[in-house]
Amino acid sequence: MKLIFEYEEETTEHVPDVDDNKERERTGKEAAAEDITIELPKDLMRKELPLPNVSEITVVRHYTNISRMNFGVDLGFYPLGSCTMKYNPKINEDMASLDGFKDLHPLSHESCIQGSLQLMWELEQDLTKITGMDAFSLQPAAGAQGELLGVMIAKAYFKQKNEKRKKIIIPDSAHGTNAATATMCKFETITIPSDSRGNMDIYKFKEVLEDDVALVMLTNPNTLGLFEENILEISDLAHTNGTLMYCDGANMNALFGITRPTDQGFDMIHLNLHKSFSTPHGGGGPGAGVLGVKSFLAEYLPLPRIIKEQDNKFFLDYTKQKSVGKVKYSYGNFGMLVRAYCYIKSCGTNIRKVSEHAILNANYLLNLLKDDYELPYNRRCTHEFVLSSRKFGEKSALNIAKRLLDYGFHPPTIYFPLIVREALMIEPTETESKETLDRFAAALKSIANEIKENPEIVKGAPYTKLVGRLDEVAAARKPNLRWIAFSQSDGKEDSEKKLYVKK
Numbered sequence: 001m002k003l004i005f006e007y008e009e010e011t012t013e014h015v016p017d018v019d020d021n022k023e024r025e026r027t028g029k030e031a032a033a034e035d036i037t038i039e040l041p042k043d044l045m046r047k048e049l050p051l052p053n054v055s056e057i058t059v060v061r062h063y064t065n066i067s068r069m070n071f072g073v074d075l076g077f078y079p080l081g082s083c084t085m086k087y088n089p090k091i092n093e094d095m096a097s098l099d100g101f102k103d104l105h106p107l108s109h110e111s112c113i114q115g116s117l118q119l120m121w122e123l124e125q126d127l128t129k130i131t132g133m134d135a136f137s138l139q140p141a142a143g144a145q146g147e148l149l150g151v152m153i154a155k156a157y158f159k160q161k162n163e164k165r166k167k168i169i170i171p172d173s174a175h176g177t178n179a180a181t182a183t184m185c186k187f188e189t190i191t192i193p194s195d196s197r198g199n200m201d202i203y204k205f206k207e208v209l210e211d212d213v214a215l216v217m218l219t220n221p222n223t224l225g226l227f228e229e230n231i232l233e234i235s236d237l238a239h240t241n242g243t244l245m246y247c248d249g250a251n252m253n254a255l256f257g258i259t260r261p262t263d264q265g266f267d268m269i270h271l272n273l274h275k276s277f278s279t280p281h282g283g284g285g286p287g288a289g290v291l292g293v294k295s296f297l298a299e300y301l302p303l304p305r306i307i308k309e310q311d312n313k314f315f316l317d318y319t320k321q322k323s324v325g326k327v328k329y330s331y332g333n334f335g336m337l338v339r340a341y342c343y344i345k346s347c348g349t350n351i352r353k354v355s356e357h358a359i360l361n362a363n364y365l366l367n368l369l370k371d372d373y374e375l376p377y378n379r380r381c382t383h384e385f386v387l388s389s390r391k392f393g394e395k396s397a398l399n400i401a402k403r404l405l406d407y408g409f410h411p412p413t414i415y416f417p418l419i420v421r422e423a424l425m426i427e428p429t430e431t432e433s434k435e436t437l438d439r440f441a442a443a444l445k446s447i448a449n450e451i452k453e454n455p456e457i458v459k460g461a462p463y464t465k466l467v468g469r470l471d472e473v474a475a476a477r478k479p480n481l482r483w484i485a486f487s488q489s490d491g492k493e494d495s496e497k498k499l500y501v502k503k
């Protein structure tokens with residue numbers, strides 16, 4: 001058995017040659033006595049599989065080693081901007097793995113699941129307090145699905161009012177899902193450029209706000225990590241025009257207890273429980289992109305709704321009035337709801353501190369780094385900030401990201417938002433210590449020096465990882481998703497067996 005990764009020539013330079021493939025390639029000699037034949041029914045027999053003949057511990061080591069090639073927030077700093085890779089407290093996991101939660105059947109009768117219904121109902125209440133909204137649906141499985149639900153609700157709302165509104169206004173700093181969602185729901189999108197302070201250009205906004213605009217989709221704070229300074233004026237103008245205000249709340253980690261989306265004039269918001277509320281994410285795992293709305297939109301939320309009766313009993317209400325239907329089976333990704341609930345209750349009235357510390361950490365790091373790099377929108381940031389490495393040339397952000405791997409850090413988000421050239425979007429989150437932030441800043445400063453003194457080092461990175469520089473386009477277009485046993489290999493070059501390594 002051979003790992004399908006191929007080393008790049010240079011990367012093996014300082015790596016000692018320890019060949020443990022011999023053991024994995026072992027095959028045992030047939031030891032069965034020849035005259036005892038136990039017949040197996042023909043249809044139960046299968047073709048012999050090309051599996052290596054190795055002991056259990058070899059298999060365990062093999063898979064444990066593979067698992068250690070991955071990077072996660074439990075291993076190190078993960079400042080992936082916009083993704084809010086904060087620490088996931090282990091108590092959340094303990095609570096989510098209680099038998100009553102983990103073995104819950106989605107079709108259980110409501111009389112048997114009162115505790116779970118109560119948990120979801122209370123979670124909805126806590127989220128309404130944090131956002132100011134009046135009602136929540138916990139169904140959507142991701143931020144993108146929360147957006148989809150929000151736009152579907154806007155569509156149903158205007159249809160009910162018999163208004164033909166076909167446009168959605170979105171600033172150019174927005175996450176790609178905003179425009180994708182609008183398009184999926186057959187709206188036209190109008191893109192508004194950002195002004196020199198990183199706000200949506202208010203003059204351009206006024207020009208396009210006509211009476212066929214259904215929705216303004218804004219991210220606040222936006223993807224530059226900046227608070228939208230004209231938000232009150234934008235909301236007023238929109239509402240006077242009969243237009244709804246949708247908040248992409250993926251950055252809500254910056255605002256807990258400081259300001260509520262409804263204070264800013266929003267009518268709807270999705271929250272990413274897997275970002276702001278500490279439930280684990282990455283690798284396409286389950287998420288929760290819950291949607292909150294003001295009372296005049298509550299009837300449009302998906303079914304069932306969780307209702308609390310006078311005698312503290314909970315039930316599921318399937319009465320369809322104006323509901324847009326269902327967006328996910330069951331009540332959403334329930335395990336994530338338990339974790340988020342546990343997180344909110346653990347923070348309690350201190351939840352404002354989460355955001356205060358996230359903002360403090362981000363501004364601290366910003367100030368350590370803005371002179372070595374560039375800060376295109378030079379304002380105090382909220383929970384994240386966007387640097388540019390354009391002074392180091394084309395592709396420098398990519399090279400810096402790869403070089404950071406050698407320093408033991410997960411890279412920040414790069415090339416997003418699209419309005420910043422060579423963007424490095426850094427979100428430290430509140431759960432990192434000052435020492436970690438200092439080490440990270442030192443690494444980025446050191447890389448800036450390397451670029452000046454010996455740029456080839458940075459261009460060839462990473463050197464310490466199992467795979468070197470990948471051909472990312474090929475890897476994305478022709479992903480190699482199949483495991484191939486070495487013993488099937490005829491020893492010839494077979495491009496399918498390789499990860500895409502740029503030569």
Ligand SMILES: *Cc1c(COP(=O)(O)O)cnc(C)c1O
Nearest residue numbers: 082142143144175177248250272
């Ligand atoms: C992450 C994110 C989204 C999409 O959320 P998913 O849960 O990944 O679908 C939308 N907008 C912004 C600003 C985000 O950061």
